[in-house]
Each structure stands twice: as structure tokens, then as C-alpha cells.
Amino acid sequence: MPLPTLPPSAAGLLPQGRIAFRRFGIYEEDLAIDFAGSDTPALITRLLEQCAQDPEGQLPPGFFRELSAGKRLECLLILAAGPQRPAFSFPFGCAACGEELELELTLEEISSLQQQADQIEAIEVELGGQRVAFRKPKGRDQEDWARTIFQDEGEAARAMLGALAVRGTTAEALDSLAFDRVDKAMDEADPLVNLVCQVSCDACGEQNNLSIDLCETALGMLSRLQKQLILTVHRLASHYHWSEKEIFATPHWRRNEYLELIAAGRHS
Numbered sequence: 001m002p003l004p005t006l007p008p009s010a011a012g013l014l015p016q017g018r019i020a021f022r023r024f025g026i027y028e029e030d031l032a033i034d035f036a037g038s039d040t041p042a043l044i045t046r047l048l049e050q051c052a053q054d055p056e057g058q059l060p061p062g063f064f065r066e067l068s069a070g071k072r073l074e075c076l077l078i079l080a081a082g083p084q085r086p087a088f089s090f091p092f093g094c095a096a097c098g099e100e101l102e103l104e105l106t107l108e109e110i111s112s113l114q115q116q117a118d119q120i121e122a123i124e125v126e127l128g129g130q131r132v133a134f135r136k137p138k139g140r141d142q143e144d145w146a147r148t149i150f151q152d153e154g155e156a157a158r159a160m161l162g163a164l165a166v167r168g169t170t171a172e173a174l175d176s177l178a179f180d181r182v183d184k185a186m187d188e189a190d191p192l193v194n195l196v197c198q199v200s201c202d203a204c205g206e207q208n209n210l211s212i213d214l215c216e217t218a219l220g221m222l223s224r225l226q227k228q229l230i231l232t233v234h235r236l237a238s239h240y241h242w243s244e245k246e247i248f249a250t251p252h253w254r255r256n257e258y259l260e261l262i263a264a265g266r267h268s
């Protein structure tokens with residue numbers, strides 16, 4: 001599966017087309033990922049690094065940490081969708097009449113949103129009478145913040161915006177109103193992170209604003225792929241009495257053939 005189109009600032013880092021993602025949920029190392037941990041940014045980095053196929057060693061160290069939060073989400077959704085790339089579906093109830101509705105998003109739509117966002121490298125917000133420029137958070141910022149214990153939300157906001165300010169100072173000008181304004185501008189510049197979709201209801205015409213957590217969606221799908229792999233190991237081990245080592249020495253496509261035989265109840 002190809003990597004997404006890289007933003008202008010990162011495009012020069014990689015030789016085009018040489019590095020791809022393998023599918024998740026077929027190798028032994030995929031069992032070692034702990035989806036229950038609380039450090040989500042580190043989990044995302046690990047998944048992307050583990051599934052990046054780089055036979056010529058061309059991927060710069062820490063490459064996925066340097067991508068924006070939105071770009072990392074796009075990569076994670078490519079892994080979650082796998083080679084068949086089905087659309088992501090989000091069922092929900094209409095806020096006005098309760099009608100059961102469903103929003104479908106394709107990987108192409110998600111990538112197109114992200115590619116537009118990639119054109120914006122920094123945002124500017126007026127704070128305390130001066131224009132302050134902020135860059136968008138990267139994976140390494142999210143990893144740092146996930147490991148820091150902040151006293152309260154105010155301290156967290158000041159630390160985060162202080163780290164992201166590229167021009168102008170933020171220290172005095174930051175009250176909660178200012179923080180909300182920066183937050184809103186960030187959401188617009190990196191729409192996948194807190195995605196909101198407008199969906200009108202077929203039954204009553206209501207415009208629903210649907211908030212979608214793409215990170216939770218992708219991690220949920222990947223965690224289910226891991227559970228399927230555990231089930232595969234369990235079935236093959238129970239049926240043929242193979243060790244985990246023997247099972248993983250068998251290629252994925254052949255494991256599937258054995259599983260089909262087991263399911264069909266063939267004993268000879």
C-alpha cells in the first residue's frame with residue numbers, strides 16, 4: 001500500500017514510491033502491539049514504523065514523528081483500511097428526529113482533505129494586539145505532551161502553544177478565550193484531527209454536525225485485525241498442534257488455506 005502524498009515540507013525527505021506500507025495483522029511482531037496502553041501518540045508511531053517497508057533503508061530515523069498529526073492519521077487510516085480499502089462507515093441517529101443515518105467516508109476523500117490541509121504549514125492568530133504564528137503539531141509534539149504531567153488545562157495549553165509558536169510570544173496573551181481561538185484555527189488547518197462532517201437527514205432535512213474520531217476508528221480496526229491474527233494462531237495451534245513459531249513460519253496466504261480447510265471440516 002503506497003504512502004500518502006507528502007506535504008511540500010516533507011516531500012524531499014523520501015525517494016518517491018520506494019517505501020510502502022505492508023498490511024497489519026499478518027506477522028508475529030503484530031501480536032506485540034499493546035492497544036490497551038494510554039500513550040496513543042507512541043502507539044501510532046510504532047504502528048507506522050513497524051508496517052513501513054523500507055528494503056533499502058531510505059526512511060530517515062524518526063520520519064513518522066516529524067509528520068503532522070493529520071498526516072499521521074491519514075497513514076494510520078491507510079493501514080486500517082488495508083489493501084481492499086473499503087469505505088469507513090459511521091452510523092448515527094439524526095439529532096432532530098432520531099432517524100438512523102450512516103455517513104460513509106472513502107480513503108480518497110480523507111486523503112483529499114489532508115492534501116488540502118498539507119498546503120497550510122502555519123496558522124496566524126491575533127493575540128493581545130499582535131499576530132502570532134503557530135506551526136501545526138507533529139507526532140513528536142504529541143509524544144512529548146502525552147508523557148508530560150500538567151498541573152491543569154491552563155498549564156497544558158500554555159506549554160503546547162509555547163512549543164508551537166514560531167513567531168511572536170504567547171506567554172502574556174494567553175487566556176482561555178485566546179486558547180479557544182487558536183484551537184479553532186488549528187482544527188481548520190488540520191481537519192482530520194477533530195473531524196466534523198455536515199450530514200443532512202433524509203427524513204426531516206435537519207443538518208447534523210457529526211464529530212468523528214478518526215484515530216479511535218483506525219485503532220479500533222487495527223486492534224480487530226490483531227484479534228483475528230490471535231484467532232488464526234489459536235485455530236491452527238488447536239487443529240494441527242503447531243507451535244506459534246511454526247505458524248508464523250507459514251506464509252499468510254497458506255495459513256488462510258489451512259483455515260478454510262479447518263472451517264470446511266476436512267480431516268484428510
Ligand SMILES: [Zn+2]
Pocket residue numbers: 094095096097098099201202203204205206
Ligand atoms: Zn432527521
